Amino acid sequence: MSKPESPRISCVLTAFNEGPLASVSIKSLLSQTFGDFEILIVDDGASEETRETLHSFKDDRILHIRQANDGLSSARNRALNVARGDYVCFLDADDTRPIWAFETMMAAAQEDVDVVFSPGVLQEVRMETGPFYDQSHFDRLQMGDMAAMTAGNTPRLWISALRELACVEPQCANKMVRRAFLEKHKLRFPAGLFFEDMILHYGLLANMRSYALTELPTFTYFRRYGRPQITSGTSTTRFDAISTATNALHLFSFSEYFQDVVLRSLVLASAFKLLKWCEESVSHDHAFGYGEAIGALVNGLDQRYLKPLDENWAEVAYQYAPWVQPSLQYVASRSGRNR
Structure with missing residues (x-):
């Protein structure tokens, strides 16, 4: 052919x-x-x-x-x-x-x-x-x-x-x-x-x-x-998730759709669903370093991502999937916010 x-x-x-x-x-x-x-x-x-x-x-x-x-x-x-x-x-x-x-x-x-x-x-x-x-x-x-x-x-x-x-x-x-x-x-x-x-x-x-x-x-x-x-592994490739998520979240912050607070909360939750899973499955030798890197990522985020965590918008986002609430709570814990 x-x-x-x-x-x-x-x-x-x-x-x-x-x-x-x-x-x-x-x-x-x-x-x-x-x-x-x-x-x-x-x-x-x-x-x-x-x-x-x-x-x-x-x-x-x-x-x-x-x-x-x-x-x-x-x-x-x-x-x-x-x-x-x-x-x-x-x-x-x-x-x-x-x-x-x-x-x-x-x-x-x-x-x-x-x-x-x-x-x-x-x-x-x-x-x-x-x-x-x-x-x-x-x-x-x-x-x-x-x-x-x-x-x-x-x-x-x-x-x-x-x-x-x-x-x-x-x-x-x-x-x-x-x-x-x-x-x-x-x-x-x-x-x-x-x-x-x-x-x-x-x-x-x-x-x-x-x-x-x-x-x-x-x-x-x-x-x-x-x-x-x-x-399927617990190698240092887990750390790539942090770099990729950082780039992806930064990219989305320039979108015209970023102004929708629920949408950006869901984007944040989606990224941190993966990051949370990686931290739970990373090898013991790398657990501390991974946790520190996650903290650095959260502290360096565009603050508009974190603002909904202090308001009722996070609860609206919870309605979309069962993993949204634990993901956003994970972000909140790393940013010093208590939810």
Whole structure:
């Protein structure tokens, strides 16, 4: 099959040491019912077994990009620099998309919206399957007549939608983004840092003017034994969450939507949900240093983030998700406020 001059979708897949598992991901993409796409596979210093798996696929829609191991952010950025699609999406090399994913996302994007958000499926290590963690927010958006919106038409409803979207998991598989939007706002991933998805997530919230949802899930995230996930260890990579959160919160503070006190409280809570989890799971040797770094982050925050903690606005934010209250209480405890 020959390459289209300008495909509708560029799907970025990065690989390191997934081995044969990468074939499952690639097959899921090549089996899509929507065919106008390219797959940008970035070999980020991959193992020989992984490299052999990647190159076992012969398809004109696949572009192989090879680099010395420089991390997920660098790999994704490199792919973005050569992507040709009208829209860009991402997939880890050991997760999958159902055959209807691209067709469903493109149907939602028919008005050329900035972002398409999608629910997903979670498969646990013992093969239990269920909705991804943020399904309730997609359900509320759908039921609240907020499945597709443009900023400016109904300002109050738009802000309500952004509040729900702030609670959606800050990861990449649940988004398809218009490439011109990424270029206009110079959105890229923070090279050298883990937990990089947070930057893209808040960058989208800060700048987008339109979005749409899909009702059907468009990815399956697999939790696996022995999977080299960031969330499975207690190394110093936990400290990257602090740097990434600092940058993401600073980025969002320049958004026109920052003035909504509940929205910014939810953005703050979302970031600190991850930071709180990291502190609870960091190794004993690094616990003190991590706690000190969190304190420094809170003390250096834009004070407008902290002001709602002294008012009733925090209680309003609590209504959006069960993790909001403990996250904001965590911030309050680190800032010297007693709640």
